[in-house]
Amino acid sequence: MxxxxxxxxxxxxxxxxxxxxxxxxxxxxxxxxxxxxxxxxxxxxxxxxxxxxxxxxxxxxxxxxxxxxxxxxxxxxxxxxxxxxxxxxxxxxxxxxxxxxxxxxxxxxxxxxxxxxxxxxxxxxxxxxxxxxxxxxxxxxxxxxxxxxxxxxxxxxxxxxxxxxxxxxxxxxxxxxxxxxxxxxxxxxxxxxxxxxxxxxxxxxxxxMAGGIGRGESGAGIIQFIDPVTGATQITGRYKSEAQGRGDLGPDADVMYLTHDKRGASLEDRCPQAFADLVRFGAIARVKLREEMQIEFTIDDGVLWVLDAVKVPRSGRAAVRTVVQLVADKIIPKDEALLRVAPNALSELLHRQVLPKRGNTVFLKGIAASPGAAHGKLVFDSTAAQASASRDEPCILVRRETSPEDIRGMHAASGVLTERGGMTSHAAVIGRGLGLPCIVGASGMRIDRRAKTLTAGGQVFREGDVITVDGTRGEVYAGAVDLLEPALDDSFRTLLGWADEVRDIGIRANADTPADARIARDFKAQGIGLCRTEHMFFEDDRLTVMREMIFADTAPDRRAALDRLLPMQRADFTGLFEIMQGLPVCIRLFDPPLHEFLPHTREGLRQLADALDKPLSEITRRAEALSEFNPMLGMRGVRLGITLPEIYDMQARAIFEATVAASSTGAPVVPEIMIPLVSAMREVEIVKARVDAVAAAVRAEQGAEFDYRLGVMVETPRAALRAGEIANHAAFLSFGTNDLTQMTYGLSRDDAGRFMSEYVQQRVFPEDPFHMLDVDGVGELLLLGAARGRATRPGLTVSMCGEHGGNPESIAFCRDAGFDYVSCSPFRVPVARLAAAQLAIRERDAKNSR
Structure with missing residues (x-):
C-alpha cells in the first residue's frame, strides 16, 4: 500500500x-x-x-x-x-x-x-x-x-x-x-x-509491536553468529522472557542465553523451533545481505518475529577475520573486503588491547598518542625503568614530558604516560616508532618527582603501584586490567596481501634501529624512508663518548672521540642493510642540538664531571654555552654539519663502510643519505662535497665500488619554496611534515596540546595540524616544493616521511600529488598499505562509473 x-x-x-x-x-x-x-x-x-x-x-x-x-x-x-x-x-x-x-x-x-x-x-x-x-x-x-x-x-x-x-x-x-x-x-x-x-x-x-508479552513463551532477544571481539564463528546473544526489545537486554537484565550450556536454561531448550529458525535466518542473511548480521527478534506465544537486522558491531580484529571469510566463501570479492575494513582498525590487531569489561575504571584521560595497551609498575625516570626491566618487571614510565635522554627508559618500559605533549611530541613519535602504548597531554595528573607520586582522579599512586595505559583510547586504569593479545594471523596477512596487489604508492617505514627494521620488514615495508641516527647515540656506552666529543676543544679532539663512535655506527648501518636485504634505506644525518645529550640536573652534571675528569664549573659553563632559547630553530641539522663537519664525515664513512660490508654478503646496497633542516642550496653543496670526498676515500681504501643517493629533508618553508634550485644537488626530496608544520604555523608541537582542543572546538583549525596534515597551508608548500623540484630535475624522487605519513588522509594527498612513497612508523605500515589500496580501488571504481 x-x-x-x-x-x-x-x-x-x-x-x-x-x-x-x-x-x-x-x-x-x-x-x-x-x-x-x-x-x-x-x-x-x-x-x-x-x-x-x-x-x-x-x-x-x-x-x-x-x-x-x-x-x-x-x-x-x-x-x-x-x-x-x-x-x-x-x-x-x-x-x-x-x-x-x-x-x-x-x-x-x-x-x-x-x-x-x-x-x-x-x-x-x-x-x-x-x-x-x-x-x-x-x-x-x-x-x-x-x-x-x-x-x-x-x-x-x-x-x-x-x-x-x-x-x-x-x-x-x-x-x-x-x-x-x-x-x-x-x-x-x-x-x-x-x-x-x-x-x-x-x-x-x-x-x-510484535508481542513479547503473551501468556505462552514470549520475550525479546538479539542473536549474532560471530564473536564480536575475535570474529570467530559462534552463536552469541541474549534473550529475556516478557521483554519487548533491545532496551530490555542490558548487562544488568535477568536474561537467559541462546544455546544450551552449563549456564542453565536457554532459548534453544525452551523454544527449539524459534531457535532453529533464527539460525536459518542468520545463514540466509549472511549470503543474501553479504554480511554477518545481528538479528533483533521477539517471540509471542511461541511465534517468532524478526524486528530488525544490523551489521554485527565488531572489533578491528573481528572485522578482518569476517571479510576474509566472506571472500573465502565467495560471498564478496576481494576489493569489497578491502573497502570494508577501516585502515585504523588494523591498529587493534598489531598491539595488545584492553578487553572491554565491566569494572574497568578510568581515573585519567589524555591524548591517545600510540595505540596498544600495557600494564606495569609506575616508574618516574629512565634509570628506574631500566632497573625494572632488568628484573623482568613490566613498568609504565611517567614523565612530565620526555626528551631524547629518556630513550633508554622508553625502550625498557611497557608503556609511557606524560603530562604534556601532543600527537607529534617526542613521546608520541618515539612511542609509535617502538610500538609502545603511549598517552600524552594527560593534564589531569600531577607528578611529584621527589615523592615519586602521581595524583589524578582524587587518587594518589606511588612508585611501584600498578596501572594500565590504553594508548588506543587515551585512558588510564588503576591496577592490571585484562588485555587481548595481538592478532597477526592468517586473516591479517591475507587481507594485506590483497592490498599490495592493488595499491600504487610506495610504503616505507621510519626505523632507527635494527629492531625497528625487523618490524618494518615483517610488516612488508618497501624500505626505510627515515633512519634518525641520533637515537643510536643514547645507549650508555655511546652517550659517554658523545659527551666527550661535545666537550672537545679542537677538531682533532672531536675526531678522536668520533673515531670511537665510528665502529658502533658502522655496525648499526650494516645491521639495517642486512635486515632490509637490498631494499632502500634512507639515513638522515645527525639532527638534534648537542645540548640534548647533556644532563639537565645539577646531579647529572656533577656525575658527568666525574666521568670526564673535568671541573664541575667547566661542565656547567659549557652546558650553559650550548643551551638555546629555542633549540628547534637553533644549532641543529645541517647547521651542525657545516660548523662541526667532523660529525657528518664520521657518519658518511660509517654508511659507506657498512655499504661495502653488507654488499659483500648480500644484495647490492645503494644507501640514501638525507641532509636535515636545509634552507639554502649552498648548505647542500657544502655537505655534498664532503660526503663525496668521504665516498672517494672509502672506495680507494676498500677497493670496492658502490653508489649512493644524496637528498634533502624538506622541513623549512624556505626549502619548499627554493626546492627548484636545491634539486640541482639532490636526488630526492623527502618532506618532514613534523617540523614543516611547526615552522609554517610558528607553533611548537610539544606545547600546542595545551590549547589545541580549544582551537579545534572554536573552529580556528578544523583539526590538530600535527595530527592531520594541513592540506591548505602545509600542503601547498608540499605541492610547490614537489613541482619546483621536478621542474628542475624530472626524475626527482618525492616523498613524505613525517608522522602524517601513516594517516589515510595524508596518503590520499600524497598519491594525488604524485609522490613516490610515504614513510611512517613501523606499526603504521599495515594501516598505510590498506589505506593506499582503498584509494586505488575507489579511484578505479569512480573512473569505471563515468
Missing part, C-alpha cells in the same frame, strides 16, 4: 514498495530485504526523508490514513532510519497506543502487572523524549500500579493537561519530536563529526 498526501508521503514496506536507502534510510531498506527473504517481519510503514523534514517544519497532517495500515488497537513503535547506521538518530519509542483503555484490555488477557509495565514504560519515554520533562521525575525502581498512577498525575501536573489518550495524537507528537530532534543543532554537530553531510536526511519506520 502506497499513500501520498500533500504534505507527507509514507509507504507500507512490502516486496515491491519503492523503498531506497537514499529516500527512506538503511533501516527501512533492510526491513524490505528481510521481507523479500521471507522472514516474519511485523507490518511496517516507512516515512521518507522528505516527510520527516515536513514534520520537523510543523507540517503534520492527520495520520488517520497511516494508522489504517494497522489493525485497530495495535501498539506501535517508531524507530529512526538514517542513510548510514553510523549517523545515529533519536531513540526508539515503543508501545505507542497505550492508554487507559488498552491498559484495561491487556490486564484482562495478560494480567495487570504486564499491562502496567507496558503503560509505565510508554509514559516514561513519552515524558522524557516527547514532552521533554525531567526523566528523573518518572524514574521508578519497580513498575507497579501506584507508580503508573503517580507518573500520570506528574505528567498532568507538569503539562497542565492529561496524558494523551488518542493513539493518533500520541503518534503525531512522537513523529514531530523525533523529526525536530534530528534537525536540532547539537544533533547536526554530532552526526557531522561522524562524517554525515550537512543535509543528511532521516527516515522513520512505524512498526507493529
Amino acid at each position: 502506497q499513500k501520498y498526501m500533500s504534505l507527507i508521503d509514507y509507504a507500507e514496506i512490502t516486496n515491491s514498495a519503492p523503498i531506497t536507502r537514499r529516500s527512506h534510510g538503511w533501516r527501512a531498506k533492510c526491513l524490505q530485504r528481510l521481507i523479500r527473504l521471507d522472514m516474519p517481519v511485523p507490518r511496517t510503514v516507512a516515512l521518507s526523508f522528505g516527510a520527516v523534514r515536513s514534520i520537523a517544519a510543523g507540517q503534520v497532517p492527520s495520520l488517520g490514513g497511516l494508522m489504517s495500515a494497522f489493525p485497530k488497537g495495535q501498539l506501535l513503535s517508531v524507530r529512526p532510519s538514517s542513510e548510514n547506521t553510523a549517523w545515529g538518530g533519536p531513540g526508539a519509542i515503543l508501545n505507542i497506543g497505550m492508554n487507559d483503555a488498552k491498559h484495561a484490555e491487556i490486564s484482562e488477557t495478560c494480567g495487570e502487572p504486564v499491562a502496567t509495565a507496558l503503560y509505565l514504560r510508554f509514559v516514561q519515554a513519552y515524558a522524557a523524549y516527547v514532552a521533554r520533562l525531567d526523566p528523573d521525575m518518572f524514574d521508578v525502581t519497580e513498575p507497579c500500579l501506584p507508580a503508573l498512577q503517580a507518573a500520570l498525575r506528574d505528567y498532568e501536573s507538569e503539562m497542565e493537561e492529561p496524558f494523551p489518550q488518542h493513539p493518533i495524537a500520541q503518534l503525531t507528537e512522537v513523529l514531530r519530536s523525533m523529526a525536530r530532534a534530528w534537525e536540532g543543532t547539537s544533533a547536526r554537530l554530532l552526526r557531522q563529526a561522524k562524517g554525515a553531510p550537512l543535509e543528511a536526511g532521516l527516515g522513520l519506520v512505524v512498526q507493529a
Whole structure:
C-alpha cells in the first residue's frame, strides 16, 4: 500500500514498495530485504526523508490514513532510519497506543502487572523524549500500579493537561519530536563529526509491536553468529522472557542465553523451533545481505518475529577475520573486503588491547598518542625503568614530558604516560616508532618527582603501584586490567596481501634501529624512508663518548672521540642493510642540538664531571654555552654539519663502510643519505662535497665500488619554496611534515596540546595540524616544493616521511600529488598499505562509473 498526501508521503514496506536507502534510510531498506527473504517481519510503514523534514517544519497532517495500515488497537513503535547506521538518530519509542483503555484490555488477557509495565514504560519515554520533562521525575525502581498512577498525575501536573489518550495524537507528537530532534543543532554537530553531510536526511519506520508479552513463551532477544571481539564463528546473544526489545537486554537484565550450556536454561531448550529458525535466518542473511548480521527478534506465544537486522558491531580484529571469510566463501570479492575494513582498525590487531569489561575504571584521560595497551609498575625516570626491566618487571614510565635522554627508559618500559605533549611530541613519535602504548597531554595528573607520586582522579599512586595505559583510547586504569593479545594471523596477512596487489604508492617505514627494521620488514615495508641516527647515540656506552666529543676543544679532539663512535655506527648501518636485504634505506644525518645529550640536573652534571675528569664549573659553563632559547630553530641539522663537519664525515664513512660490508654478503646496497633542516642550496653543496670526498676515500681504501643517493629533508618553508634550485644537488626530496608544520604555523608541537582542543572546538583549525596534515597551508608548500623540484630535475624522487605519513588522509594527498612513497612508523605500515589500496580501488571504481 502506497499513500501520498500533500504534505507527507509514507509507504507500507512490502516486496515491491519503492523503498531506497537514499529516500527512506538503511533501516527501512533492510526491513524490505528481510521481507523479500521471507522472514516474519511485523507490518511496517516507512516515512521518507522528505516527510520527516515536513514534520520537523510543523507540517503534520492527520495520520488517520497511516494508522489504517494497522489493525485497530495495535501498539506501535517508531524507530529512526538514517542513510548510514553510523549517523545515529533519536531513540526508539515503543508501545505507542497505550492508554487507559488498552491498559484495561491487556490486564484482562495478560494480567495487570504486564499491562502496567507496558503503560509505565510508554509514559516514561513519552515524558522524557516527547514532552521533554525531567526523566528523573518518572524514574521508578519497580513498575507497579501506584507508580503508573503517580507518573500520570506528574505528567498532568507538569503539562497542565492529561496524558494523551488518542493513539493518533500520541503518534503525531512522537513523529514531530523525533523529526525536530534530528534537525536540532547539537544533533547536526554530532552526526557531522561522524562524517554525515550537512543535509543528511532521516527516515522513520512505524512498526507493529510484535508481542513479547503473551501468556505462552514470549520475550525479546538479539542473536549474532560471530564473536564480536575475535570474529570467530559462534552463536552469541541474549534473550529475556516478557521483554519487548533491545532496551530490555542490558548487562544488568535477568536474561537467559541462546544455546544450551552449563549456564542453565536457554532459548534453544525452551523454544527449539524459534531457535532453529533464527539460525536459518542468520545463514540466509549472511549470503543474501553479504554480511554477518545481528538479528533483533521477539517471540509471542511461541511465534517468532524478526524486528530488525544490523551489521554485527565488531572489533578491528573481528572485522578482518569476517571479510576474509566472506571472500573465502565467495560471498564478496576481494576489493569489497578491502573497502570494508577501516585502515585504523588494523591498529587493534598489531598491539595488545584492553578487553572491554565491566569494572574497568578510568581515573585519567589524555591524548591517545600510540595505540596498544600495557600494564606495569609506575616508574618516574629512565634509570628506574631500566632497573625494572632488568628484573623482568613490566613498568609504565611517567614523565612530565620526555626528551631524547629518556630513550633508554622508553625502550625498557611497557608503556609511557606524560603530562604534556601532543600527537607529534617526542613521546608520541618515539612511542609509535617502538610500538609502545603511549598517552600524552594527560593534564589531569600531577607528578611529584621527589615523592615519586602521581595524583589524578582524587587518587594518589606511588612508585611501584600498578596501572594500565590504553594508548588506543587515551585512558588510564588503576591496577592490571585484562588485555587481548595481538592478532597477526592468517586473516591479517591475507587481507594485506590483497592490498599490495592493488595499491600504487610506495610504503616505507621510519626505523632507527635494527629492531625497528625487523618490524618494518615483517610488516612488508618497501624500505626505510627515515633512519634518525641520533637515537643510536643514547645507549650508555655511546652517550659517554658523545659527551666527550661535545666537550672537545679542537677538531682533532672531536675526531678522536668520533673515531670511537665510528665502529658502533658502522655496525648499526650494516645491521639495517642486512635486515632490509637490498631494499632502500634512507639515513638522515645527525639532527638534534648537542645540548640534548647533556644532563639537565645539577646531579647529572656533577656525575658527568666525574666521568670526564673535568671541573664541575667547566661542565656547567659549557652546558650553559650550548643551551638555546629555542633549540628547534637553533644549532641543529645541517647547521651542525657545516660548523662541526667532523660529525657528518664520521657518519658518511660509517654508511659507506657498512655499504661495502653488507654488499659483500648480500644484495647490492645503494644507501640514501638525507641532509636535515636545509634552507639554502649552498648548505647542500657544502655537505655534498664532503660526503663525496668521504665516498672517494672509502672506495680507494676498500677497493670496492658502490653508489649512493644524496637528498634533502624538506622541513623549512624556505626549502619548499627554493626546492627548484636545491634539486640541482639532490636526488630526492623527502618532506618532514613534523617540523614543516611547526615552522609554517610558528607553533611548537610539544606545547600546542595545551590549547589545541580549544582551537579545534572554536573552529580556528578544523583539526590538530600535527595530527592531520594541513592540506591548505602545509600542503601547498608540499605541492610547490614537489613541482619546483621536478621542474628542475624530472626524475626527482618525492616523498613524505613525517608522522602524517601513516594517516589515510595524508596518503590520499600524497598519491594525488604524485609522490613516490610515504614513510611512517613501523606499526603504521599495515594501516598505510590498506589505506593506499582503498584509494586505488575507489579511484578505479569512480573512473569505471563515468
